[in-house]
Amino acid sequence: MPIFAANWKMYKTFSETSKFIDEFKANFKSFNKSKVEAVICPPFTSLSKAAEKLAGTEFSLGAQNMNAEKEGAFTGEISPAMLLEFGVKYVIIGHSERRAYYNETDASVNKKLKFAMANNLLPILCVGETIGEREAGKTESKIQNQIKEDFGGISEQDAEKIVIAYEPIWAIGTGKNATSKDAVDVVNFIRKTISEIYSKPLSEKIRVQYGGSVKPENIVEYMKDETIDGALIGGASLEAAKFIKICESVL
Ligand code: PGA
Numbered sequence: 001m002p003i004f005a006a007n008w009k010m011y012k013t014f015s016e017t018s019k020f021i022d023e024f025k026a027n028f029k030s031f032n033k034s035k036v037e038a039v040i041c042p043p044f045t046s047l048s049k050a051a052e053k054l055a056g057t058e059f060s061l062g063a064q065n066m067n068a069e070k071e072g073a074f075t076g077e078i079s080p081a082m083l084l085e086f087g088v089k090y091v092i093i094g095h096s097e098r099r100a101y102y103n104e105t106d107a108s109v110n111k112k113l114k115f116a117m118a119n120n121l122l123p124i125l126c127v128g129e130t131i132g133e134r135e136a137g138k139t140e141s142k143i144q145n146q147i148k149e150d151f152g153g154i155s156e157q158d159a160e161k162i163v164i165a166y167e168p169i170w171a172i173g174t175g176k177n178a179t180s181k182d183a184v185d186v187v188n189f190i191r192k193t194i195s196e197i198y199s200k201p202l203s204e205k206i207r208v209q210y211g212g213s214v215k216p217e218n219i220v221e222y223m224k225d226e227t228i229d230g231a232l233i234g235g236a237s238l239e240a241a242k243f244i245k246i247c248e249s250v251l
Pocket of ligand 1: 234236
């Protein structure tokens with residue numbers, strides 16, 4: 001089933017979150033949970049408000065990051081147990097902004113994936129190449145390395161629970177979305193890599209999203225190909241009407 005996740009990044013205060021979710025619920029009347037999954041990933045400070053407003057709805061709550069330790073002296077960090085109390089279901093792991101600005105590596109991403117699953121949180125794992133890597137013909141080797149290292153030591157049973165978001169870094173927040181052909185090619189390559197590590201059935205079953213300047217105007221192109229199972233959306237998910245339109249592309 002396609003999954004659309006709103007990654008709000010460092011946008012929206014507690015009160016702005018409240019307003020967004022009221023508008024989202026009031027206007028998303030056509031939602032059909034047997035056809036699509038919609039996840040909202042607000043900043044940590046908005047999780048309690050989002051949890052309260054989403055309670056009893058068909059929409060899921062996600063977080064944008066988590067620490068890979070249970071608890072301890074880690075100033076500024078958030079543990080899985082803290083997320084679970086708000087009913088958080090998904091957690092974005094290894095977003096390129098975290099890899100670029102907060103020194104996250106494939107080793108730390110791997111640790112987080114394992115700890116998320118040990119705590120029954122479903123990871124949305126982000127992978128993708130820079131523009132330099134794409135131009136140098138290194139897209140596939142970059143993605144293959146990320147997938148191999150990020151999934152290292154994870155059982156097939158656990159791997160099945162991971163949603164992969166293919167997010168070319170050059171397409172994030174730039175307005176320059178990948179063509180649907182480029183996205184389909186890389187998503188198919190991700191499936192091939194998963195089939196080499198695990199099995200063909202898992203490579204067909206695992207959900208792989210596209211992310212990078214997704215908007216209501218371009219989502220239909222991506223969703224035409226069955227290999228793409230939804231999207232991770234930044235900028236366009238900050239407006240309820242746009243996020244609804246994106247989710248409605250498969251209804
Ligand atoms: P964007 O961000 O939709 O604003 O390009 C996507 C993301 O970073 O997940």
